[in-house]
Amino acid sequence: MAISDHELIQAWKEVLTLSKLEPGQTVTVLTSAATHPQTLSTALTAAAMLGAVVNRLDLQPVNGEKALSRDSLAYLGTTPLTGNKAAIAALKASDLVLDLMTLLFSPEQHEILATGTKILLAVEPPEVLARMVPTLADRARVLRATAKIEKAKTMRVVSAAGTDLTCPMGEFPAIAEYGFCDTPGRWDHWPSGFALTWPNEKQTQGTIVIDRGDILLPMKRYVAEPITITVKDGFARSITGGVDAELLAEYMESFKDPEAYAISHIGWGLQPRASWTTLALYDREATIGMDARAFEGNFLFSLGPNNEAGGSRSTTCHIDIPLRKCTVSLDGEEVVRLGKVLDQGQE
Ligand SMILES: [Fe+2]
Numbered sequence: 536m537a538i539s540d541h542e543l544i545q546a547w548k549e550v551l552t553l554s555k556l557e558p559g560q561t562v563t564v565l566t567s568a569a570t571h572p573q574t575l576s577t578a579l580t581a582a583a584m585l586g587a588v589v590n591r592l593d594l595q596p597v598n599g600e601k602a603l604s605r606d607s608l609a610y611l612g613t614t615p616l617t618g619n620k621a622a623i624a625a626l627k628a629s630d631l632v633l634d635l636m637t638l639l640f641s642p643e644q645h646e647i648l649a650t651g652t653k654i655l656l657a658v659e660p661p662e663v664l665a666r667m668v669p670t671l672a673d674r675a676r677v678l679r680a681t682a683k684i685e686k687a688k689t690m691r692v693v694s695a696a697g698t699d700l701t702c703p704m705g706e707f708p709a710i711a712e713y714g715f716c717d718t719p720g721r722w723d724h725w726p727s728g729f730a731l732t733w734p735n736e737k738q739t740q741g742t743i744v745i746d747r748g749d750i751l752l753p754m755k756r757y758v759a760e761p762i763t764i765t766v767k768d769g770f771a772r773s774i775t776g777g778v779d780a781e782l783l784a785e786y787m788e789s790f791k792d793p794e795a796y797a798i799s800h801i802g803w804g805l806q807p808r809a810s811w812t813t814l815a816l817y818d819r820e821a822t823i824g825m826d827a828r829a830f831e832g833n834f835l836f837s838l839g840p841n842n843e844a845g846g847s848r849s850t851t852c853h854i855d856i857p858l859r860k861c862t863v864s865l866d867g868e869e870v871v872r873l874g875k876v877l878d879q880g881q882e
């Protein structure tokens with residue numbers, strides 16, 4: 536359903552205020568061919584209303600001919616910033632970058648964040664942004680979860696469908712995604728609401744069963760027949776099942792990259808305003824699936840790179856898979872039981 540300009544301007548003002556935008560600071564809005572015009576115009580208006588100096592930087596799309604999907608998260612690797620010194624300089628000189636194109640992780644982005652520039656990604660359609668305007672309560676909930684991850688040495692995930700996965704942790708930091716950038720050099724994504732980390736290199740063992748109703752991204756598909764993934768020494772060694780398993784396996788094979796099969800980020804969804812059902816209601820071209828990644832109580836795991844966490848693995852393949860009805864434990868303490876978040880915090 537459509538959102539009024541007024542409502543989306545209000546939403547932007549809320550997010551920019553949570554991101555501690557001050558009058559006189561410089562905001563650069565990053566755009567490309569697929570940027571939503573209403574998201575762009577309301578971002579420019581809201582930032583100006585809060586007294587910022589506002590720029591727009593429009594970059595050329597890349598990788599379209601290489602990717603099998605139109606999904607902006609499906610294909611990593613080079614970005615429009617690769618070798619683009621003028622754009623990098625403009626972004627480094629900005630206090631806040633509103634990324635309406637999907638810059639994604641790259642050495643250039645790390646370089647920009649290291650100067651203190653904040654980057655907020657916002658590419659979901661306007662009504663999804665408006666439904667999931669972040670709050671301080673979202674932040675508190677996600678930070679409680681990342682504090683638990685930071686202390687833990689092992690994450691174990693089990694389900695009645697047959698998942699039994701053990702992930703030793705500690706080599707990589709815990710990451711909180713709560714939807715706004717309130718500290719210098721912070722990257723975040725509106726909408727989001729989840730806690731994640733990466734398992735230690737080559738140590739994850741066990742079995743993952745992607746059950747009926749679990750979601751494959753970027754396929755944006757609810758699995759109809761279970762898929763069994765056998766994980767040994769940190770890599771998916773086999774992907775078996777019916778047609779869904781064949782789709783996943785053949786798509787991954789197309790990248791011709793053994794690194795694509797590594798277990799990447801692991802964590803759980805903490806956003807009560809995200810919904811498991813949303814993907815069933817949307818055209819697949821209309822969304823990148825943040826509802827699926829963030830709905831409360833999912834176990835979200837990924838196959839592919841760990842370079843965004845400081846690891847050495849980069850691969851262009853990026854698969855995210857949220858599972859329902861899992862029990863997630865950290866060093867034996869349950870944090871999600873049967874797909875419900877156990878959270879003792881006050882809100
Ligand atoms: Fe991911």
